[in-house]
Amino acid sequence: MKENKKLKEKAKELREKGYSIREICQILGKSIATVHRWVSEEGEKEKREFKLLQYIRKLEEAGLYEKLLELLFYKVKEKGHDRYLPLAKVYHALQVELEMAGISIGYHRFRQIVKAIVVGRLGKNWEEFIYKRKSRGVNTKVSYGAVVRPHEFLEVDLTGYEFGGKNYALIFAFDLYTGFVFPPFIIENKEKGKGVNHYNKAFNSMEVALYLVEIFQKAGLPKAVKTDNEGILKSQLIKSGLEKLGVTLTNTYPNRPNQKIIEVVIKELKSYLRLHRRNAETIEELTQLAVESYNRNYHDFKHLDRKIIPAELFKGYSRKIDETVIKTAFVEIKERTLKDNEIQIDNLIYQLNYPKKREKVIVHRFLHDLTQVAVYSKSTGEFIGIARLFSKPPKGIETTVEFRQEKLRSKRIDKREKKLREELSKLQREKVPAVTIEELIENEGEREKAPIVIEKIETDFLNEISIETTLEEEESQPKRLTLEDFE
Secondary structure (H helix, E strand, C coil), X not given: CHHHHHHHXXXXXXXXXXXXXXXXXXXXXXXXXXXXXXXXXXXXXXXXXXXXXXXXXXHHHCCCHHHHHHHHCCEEEECCEEEECCHHHHXXXXXXXXXXXXXXXXXXXXXXXXXXXXXXXXXXXXHHHHHCCCCCCCCCCCCCCCCXXXXXXXXXXXXXXXXXXXXXXXXXEEECCCCCEEEEEEXXXXXXXXXXXXXXXXXXXXXXXXXXXXXXXXXXXCXXXXXXXXXXXXXXXXXXXXXXXXXXXXXXXXXXXXHCHHHHHHHHHHHHHHHXXXXXXXXXXHHHHHHHHHHHCCECCCCCCCCECHHHHCCCCCECCCHHHHHCCCEEEEEEEEECCEEXXXXXXXXXXXXXXXXXXXXXXXXXXXXXXXXXXXXXXXEEEEEEECCCCCCCCCCHHHHHHHHHHHHHHHHHHHHHHHHHHHHHHCCCCCCCHHHHHHCHHHCCHHHHHHHHHHHHHHHHHHHHHHHHHHCCCCCCCCCCCCC
């Protein structure tokens, strides 16, 4: 290596003295191509640097230089880490404006320009600059072969995201063959102190089923639904519902990245979320922008012979069935006792005329209808009849999913109220320490401090309970799926 370096320097010296490339080859014993590369390297480098400077000046003239710097160093806090926009997303954000300014460059040239700015103008380390844009964590996964993308497979996974000071849990689904991403199902993550890392605890199987129902109604039925081994994704509710619809449920093996392509998709979507979050006011608006951007851009899949746009290629699944069949496929099944013509489920009373005073039954309750349940005999499996809702659910609650969410909301309020009452009781039991006459005179202005503190705590407690209850009541129900009708 050192010998080649000395020969390279010698070749440049001989060239400067006027020797021809052929003469230098004879002196050094090297090929013409090698000597030519050595003596022309500096000139090529200077020409390349001059070309990059020309591009940088064009950026300044077009008013895009400052915007480029802003995007390069724009960061958000996600999962406790600073996240920067990937260079590909910065290029994507500026591509149209570059074209309008007459700067027609590809991504490779764009990286060279950015490197020239970062190293030459800003004096920063390029390797460190690139490292900050890489995702954290060590990749311990091992690939087990080529990625398989069969037709009419729907892959589903959960993720979390922080926006506007709140943590949200999202369910994403995408078509495995074309890469088309469906709008997500979003709820606010109320898991205290756990943040986005425990987004799976924010959902239940009924909400997953509701998401699948709305996709199936719009896009038709896939051949299979593919998920990981998360409990709510492979629960009995999901398994039995998909089985009724003739859809296969498949689960991936752990630590096999080629079996969980959706993880790569979600990572890409999060880069679009970072790109658009400055222009969005709500999490719904932000996810809509990110999904539209993802579906609108080309994706180079190896199983296709060309780059494709998922939104143009995906036209829905071939099998379509009646919406009523889809809605009634996912059923909540419970074992109860039919006593004196009444069945109790989640503090709701259902009535059914039945000759026996006491009977063990199996109850089927649908996601979209809280008002009635189908009742079957546990011993024989015989259909007994339809039990109608007798008691009244909370105001504005019509579906089983909504009722479950209302119950969880009430539990959170009760738990918080109990904790605050305990804190208040503990403070009230603490006695004010005795003071001497001298201390009382010296701290005359402080003698009413303890009673004021307790009074303030009582006031804060009542205000907090009132505010939290009001805020919870004003919360909307889970966001419904919005898809354009498929042709």
